[in-house]
Amino acid sequence: KRKIGVLTSGGDAPGMNACVRAVVRYGISKGCEVYAVYEGYQGLVDNGIKKMDWKSVRGYLSVGGTTIGTARCMPFKTREGRLQAAENLIKSGIDSLIVCGGDGSLTGADVFRSEWSGLTSELLENERITEEEAQSYTSLTIVGLVGSIDNDMSSTDITIGAVTSLHRICESVDSIGTTALSHSRAFVIEVMGRHCGWLALAAGIATGADFVFIPERPPAGDDWKDTLCSVAERHRRLGKRKTVVIVAEGALDRNLDPIKAKDIKNILTDRLGLDTRVTTLGHTQRGGAPAAFDRILATIQSVAAVDAVLRSTPETPSPMIGMSNNQVTSGPLMKAVELTHEVAKAIGEKNFARAMELRDPQFAE
Numbered sequence: 001k002r003k004i005g006v007l008t009s010g011g012d013a014p015g016m017n018a019c020v021r022a023v024v025r026y027g028i029s030k031g032c033e034v035y036a037v038y039e040g041y042q043g044l045v046d047n048g049i050k051k052m053d054w055k056s057v058r059g060y061l062s063v064g065g066t067t068i069g070t071a072r073c074m075p076f077k078t079r080e081g082r083l084q085a086a087e088n089l090i091k092s093g094i095d096s097l098i099v100c101g102g103d104g105s106l107t108g109a110d111v112f113r114s115e116w117s118g119l120t121s122e123l124l125e126n127e128r129i130t131e132e133e134a135q136s137y138t139s140l141t142i143v144g145l146v147g148s149i150d151n152d153m154s155s156t157d158i159t160i161g162a163v164t165s166l167h168r169i170c171e172s173v174d175s176i177g178t179t180a181l182s183h184s185r186a187f188v189i190e191v192m193g194r195h196c197g198w199l200a201l202a203a204g205i206a207t208g209a210d211f212v213f214i215p216e217r218p219p220a221g222d223d224w225k226d227t228l229c230s231v232a233e234r235h236r237r238l239g240k241r242k243t244v245v246i247v248a249e250g251a252l253d254r255n256l257d258p259i260k261a262k263d264i265k266n267i268l269t270d271r272l273g274l275d276t277r278v279t280t281l282g283h284t285q286r287g288g289a290p291a292a293f294d295r296i297l298a299t300i301q302s303v304a305a306v307d308a309v310l311r312s313t314p315e316t317p318s319p320m321i322g323m324s325n326n327q328v329t330s331g332p333l334m335k336a337v338e339l340t341h342e343v344a345k346a347i348g349e350k351n352f353a354r355a356m357e358l359r360d361p362q363f364a365e
């Protein structure tokens with residue numbers, strides 16, 4: 001009988017609850033015991049682990065965020081913290097972990113698994129676990145689910161929470177649009193995404209923004225200010241009464257210097273004389289009820305995650321459940337994490353075409 005632990009970690013994302021619900025209920029239906037680990041990896045370190053039953057996750061589907069909590073857990077980044085986590089897991093009898101989180105959380109999961117035999121030997125040496133426990137816990141199964149509003153993970157088309165967040169952004173940009181139009185104003189709207197421009201780019205397409213700044217593809221031309229002004233001015237000449245610029249929080253120029261909303265505002269005001277306001281959408285982008293798509297994505301991927309646990313062997317590398325061409329996929333977690341880091345590397349080398357291609361071939365030219 002498999003004993004599965006499920007946890008949500010890193011930045012919260014709408015749909016994480018649907019993951020927990022599906023892991024619990026599908027896991028139970030397959031004869032497993034399922035445990036919730038509260039507050040991300042902090043719950044492993046502090047032993048915040050609770051057995052779930054069918055009713056524990058009632059009402060979870062429509063609730064945003066993550067009810068079992070999430071945290072950024074510093075102790076888990078240390079070996080001492082992971083040693084404690086391993087002890088707690090073994091004492092609670094859990095043999096597999098399904099982790100729903102972003103690339104940081106999934107990297108942590110893989111570190112934990114790769115250290116597993118060293119951790120258990122050390123626990124045995126220090127008599128923190130028994131010989132018998134060490135023998136029944138020779139390996140740890142880890143399966144990753146990508147919960148992130150940023151859609152920043154490689155090897156999957158879409159991450160859990162991104163569609164809800166995008167929709168929330170679109171609603172806000174639409175609202176701003178009506179007031180911008182009334183007053184003939186310009187608005188610079190800063191959106192989340194960390195180092196990824198997907199939310200900004202997709203919101204720009206969905207709302208018909210005049211200009212979008214993303215890290216993966218800085219504006220063409222020597223100076224982004226000239227490029228921005230020529231576009232905004234042309235649109236005004238064509239009769240537009242509003243100017244909407246969407247800037248990703250991680251936006252960069254061609255020299256890799258950050259482009260900030262207030263700098264864009266100053267340019268539009270000083271050079272074009274536009275009455276310009278800045279709106280930082282902030283945490284409203286993460287909140288609210290998950291979109292239907294995120295509930296479905298989370299549910300079908302979580303079913304795949306439990307199936308991956310059930311067919312795992314100590315030799316199989318940790319899988320990450322993704323989505324490609326409308327099909328649920330399962331591929332090596334570490335490969336996906338490595339490819340994700342390659343985007344940052346390409347940007348660091350100013351190879352923007354490569355960064356865009358790695359990030360989103362669909363939008364790369």
Ligand code: ADP
Nearest residue numbers: 010011072073076077101102103104105108111
């Ligand atoms: P996200 O999962 O949203 O990318 P973070 O990068 O903050 O968020 O990671 C969440 C948590 O995952 C961290 O607080 C830490 O506990 C764990 N973690 C991240 N990177 C590592 C790592 N290299 N080794 C061990 N744990 C890690």
